[in-house]
Amino acid sequence: MKKIPITIITGFLGVGKTTLVHNMIKNANGKRIAVLVNEFGEIGIDGEIIKSGCGDDECNLIELANGCICCTVQEEFLPAMLDLISRKDSIDHIVIETSGLAMPKPLVRAVNWPDLKPHITIDAVITVVDAVGMITGELCNREKVQAQRLADDSLDHETPIEELFLDQLSCADLVLVSKTDLLEAEALEEVKQLIIKKARPNIKIIPIQNGQINNELLLGIEAATEEDLDNRHSIHDHHHSHGHDHEHDDSIKTIVVESSETPDIKALVKSLKERVQKEEIYRIKGFVNIPNKPMRMVLQGVGERFDYYFDRPWKENEERKTTLVIIGRNIQEATSVL
Numbered sequence: 135m136k137k138i139p140i141t142i143i144t145g146f147l148g149v150g151k152t153t154l155v156h157n158m159i160k161n162a163n164g165k166r167i168a169v170l171v172n173e174f175g176e177i178g179i180d181g182e183i184i185k186s187g188c189g190d191d192e193c194n195l196i197e198l199a200n201g202c203i204c205c206t207v208q209e210e211f212l213p214a215m216l217d218l219i220s221r222k223d224s225i226d227h228i229v230i231e232t233s234g235l236a237m238p239k240p241l242v243r244a245v246n247w248p249d250l251k252p253h254i255t256i257d258a259v260i261t262v263v264d265a266v267g268m269i270t271g272e273l274c275n276r277e278k279v280q281a282q283r284l285a286d287d288s289l290d291h292e293t294p295i296e297e298l299f300l301d302q303l304s305c306a307d308l309v310l311v312s313k314t315d316l317l318e319a320e321a322l323e324e325v326k327q328l329i330i331k332k333a334r335p336n337i338k339i340i341p342i343q344n345g346q347i348n349n350e351l352l353l354g355i356e357a358a359t360e361e362d363l364d365n366r367h368s369i370h371d372h373h374h375s376h377g378h379d380h381e382h383d384d385s386i387k388t389i390v391v392e393s394s395e396t397p398d399i400k401a402l403v404k405s406l407k408e409r410v411q412k413e414e415i416y417r418i419k420g421f422v423n424i425p426n427k428p429m430r431m432v433l434q435g436v437g438e439r440f441d442y443y444f445d446r447p448w449k450e451n452e453e454r455k456t457t458l459v460i461i462g463r464n465i466q467e468a469t470s471v472l
Contacts, residue, residue: 137252137253137254137255138218138219138222138225138226138227138228138253138254138255139227139228139254139255139256139257139353139354139356140227140228140229140230140245140254140255140256140257141227141228141229141230141256141257141258141259141260141352141353141355142230142232142238142241142242142256142258142259142260142359143155143229143230143231143232143260143262144232144236144238144259144260144261144262144302144305144306145234145261145262145263145264145302146234146264146267146295146298146299146302146416147234147235147416147417147436147461148234148264148267148416148417148419148434148435148436148437149234149262149263149264149267149312149436150262150264150312150313150342150345151231151232151234151262152171152231153344153345154262154310154312154342154345154347155169155171155229155231156345157345157346157347158229158349158352158353159229161349162349163349165226165227165349165353166194166224166225166226166227167194167225167226167227167228167229168194168195168196168218168221168225168227168228168229169194169195169196169228169229169230169231170195170196170197170198170214170215170218170228170229170230170231171195171196171197171198171230171231172197172198172230172231172232172233172236182421194224194225196214196217196218198210198211198214211241211244212244212247212249212250215250215254216249216250219250219253219254222253227257227353228254234416234417234461235298235386237298237301237302237305237368238259238261238301238302238305239301239305239363239366239368242256242259242305242359242360242363242366243360243363245360246360251360255358255360256357256358256359256360257353257354257355257356257357258307258308258352258355258356258357258359259305259306259307259308259357259359260306260307260308260309260310260352261302261303261305261306261308261309261310262309262310262311262312263303263309263310263311263312263325263329264312264313264436265311265312265313265314265316265317265321265322265325265341266313266316266317266439267436267437268325268328268329269317269321269324269325300332301368303329303332303333304332304333304334304366304367304368305359305366305368306333306334306337307337307338307355307357307359308337308338308340308352308355309329309333309337309338309339309340310339310340310341310342310347311325311326311329311339311340311341311342312342312343312345313343314341314342314343315343315344322341326339334365334366386416386461386462386463387461387462387465388459388460388461389459389460389465389466389467390457390458390459390460391457391458391460392455392456392457392458393423393455393456394423394454394455394456395423395424395425395454395455395456396422396423396424396425396456397424397425399422399424399431399433399442402422402433402456403433403435403440403442406418406435406440406458407438407440410435410437410438411438413462413464413465413466414462414463414464414465415460415461415462415465416436416461416462416463417435417436417459417460417461417462418433418434418435418440418458418459418460418461419432419433419434419435419458419459420432420433420456420457420458420459421433421456421457422442422456422458423448423454423455423456427444428447428448429444429445429446429447429448430444430445430446430447430448431443431444431445432444432445433458
């Protein structure tokens, strides 16, 4: 019996995973792709963006809002996969977009569960890396971490976010480097060398722009990753093997800020940048209602880099409003930003 291949798209917050999956669906060329999205927070921004790539076709999409397919993978992942398996005659490929705060290895291991193993296989784990974030240190707030280390000699271990990044990279069968159009060739080469030092030997690294890449390079890799777990080092597994229980960082959370409309998108972005400078914010994403415009605007921010564009018309019965999800550490419940 032929198994359904699964591609896992992983990578830290804001690296471009959702844009990549959106384009994979938009350019499916007849391949019937089912998508499972795991978001951090209750508002399904990523799922909405992916749906806009389905056009007039019904999108075969399942959303999990627990934010971390990790130690609790069985609670939501197993029922979702059993649902997809029950519809396997209408599915050619499954794409899973993990939360930016999730580790991929527990998900890969789950494929070996007796209820799933006869039906599915991991075609590949694809890790997306933000080229600009690697160069600037924005990815792991290295400047803040270094300041902490200088203040406290006992802090000789890597930060949880750095560990997360390493776990995502060490599990990869393919690494995509996003936002390469924002770097010069020399800086891009530096990013590649950093990845080579941290990833598994001989990993394939492909630069991409705007999430655009031929699906033939992403689907059909046939890595059978679940059969090669021992060669994918995980700091998370190391902690467990030494008796250290894994605890999620409760200081990382999401808040949702809303407003009926946003008259000036540039003023909004300026306000958000000011907030990013004051707080440890990793990611901002959402939809913006511009008065007298028939189109919905998507806004996405990583660090102080923001992008916004119109993606589709507001639907007839859809509530028009500005809704932003802010993800960060110890962030304030303030709505004045809008």
